[in-house]
Amino acid sequence: MPLIGLSTASVYPESTAHAFSYAALLGYDAVEVMVGIDALSQQVTAVRQLSEHHEVPICAVHAPCLLITQRVWGTDPWGKLERSAEMAAAVGADVVVVHPPFRWQKEYAREFVQGIAGLEQATGVAFAVENMYPWRATQKRGVEVYLPGRDPSQHDYANATIDLSHAAVAQEDPVAMAARLGDRLRHIHLTDGTGSAKDEHLVPGRGSQPAAELLRHLTESGFGGHVVVEINTRRAATVDQRTADLAESLAFARTHLGLGAPES
Numbered sequence: 001m002p003l004i005g006l007s008t009a010s011v012y013p014e015s016t017a018h019a020f021s022y023a024a025l026l027g028y029d030a031v032e033v034m035v036g037i038d039a040l041s042q043q044v045t046a047v048r049q050l051s052e053h054h055e056v057p058i059c060a061v062h063a064p065c066l067l068i069t070q071r072v073w074g075t076d077p078w079g080k081l082e083r084s085a086e087m088a089a090a091v092g093a094d095v096v097v098v099h100p101p102f103r104w105q106k107e108y109a110r111e112f113v114q115g116i117a118g119l120e121q122a123t124g125v126a127f128a129v130e131n132m133y134p135w136r137a138t139q140k141r142g143v144e145v146y147l148p149g150r151d152p153s154q155h156d157y158a159n160a161t162i163d164l165s166h167a168a169v170a171q172e173d174p175v176a177m178a179a180r181l182g183d184r185l186r187h188i189h190l191t192d193g194t195g196s197a198k199d200e201h202l203v204p205g206r207g208s209q210p211a212a213e214l215l216r217h218l219t220e221s222g223f224g225g226h227v228v229v230e231i232n233t234r235r236a237a238t239v240d241q242r243t244a245d246l247a248e249s250l251a252f253a254r255t256h257l258g259l260g261a262p263e264s
Helices: 015-027 044-054 079-093 104-110 112-123 164-170 174-182 210-222 239-257
Strands: 002-006 031-033 058-064 096-097 125-128 158-162 185-190 226-231
Touching: 002 015, 002 058, 015 031, 015 044, 015 239, 031 226, 044 079, 058 079, 058 226, 079 096, 079 112, 079 185, 096 185, 104 112, 112 125, 125 185, 125 210, 158 164, 158 174, 158 226, 164 174, 164 185, 174 185, 174 210, 185 210, 185 239, 210 239
Parallel strands: 002 031, 002 226, 031 058, 058 096, 096 125, 125 158, 158 185, 185 226
Antiparallel strands: none
16 A cells, blocks of 8 residues: 655745644655755754654655755765665665756766666665656757656666656656556656646646546556655645645545545
8 A cells, every 4th residue: 555645845935844744734644855955854863853753754755856956965966865865764764766867967877777776776775766857948849958868667777756747847648657667666746737848746636637547547556655745835825725735635645546535
């Protein structure tokens, strides 16, 4: 049975600490920690204490591989992944979510597939490589900025993540991608998008992605990984509105995975 988690990115601009509070309040099974510009998210001891205080386990650590986190935990990309694995082991998470390298990270990209396999063997942690998208200003094809590629199903990774908002920007079918990945699919970022050039991270069900179909596919295929809500609530005017969006996302996940109503 999959765990339904909450990404700490879903409560931004509130803090990592607030994310654990929301997860406990609403009945999420777990939390995914996005290691980012929030200093608390970078501290293993603090993150573990939050998990213990709220009695919400940590299912995954998202490595700091965004453009805005290029200097978090240093500038060496392999060093970032090693530290992510160390945090995962220390807090009881079994997955590190990682993006493929940018095109300008040529040396890193050259050894990425083999390096990820080596890290998994050395650490015992699954590095679930996430699908990405071309950068484009309009509906046109756009510029490919990831190496060895943005679709993990096309490469020899043992573990992968599907993000529905990224699939929307790339105008790809996430259900077909899940079928290609088979049992290599370890992690889901449950969200939505309209297919625009913007990475929207909408509440699932508010965009055009087949989010419900993907969750039903996971149930039918015996998926036992993590389904993590990763939505954008920056425009929430109040705490109540943010809470409602997070609750709606959890209810969507449980409904379409066939798990019943959440326990708050």
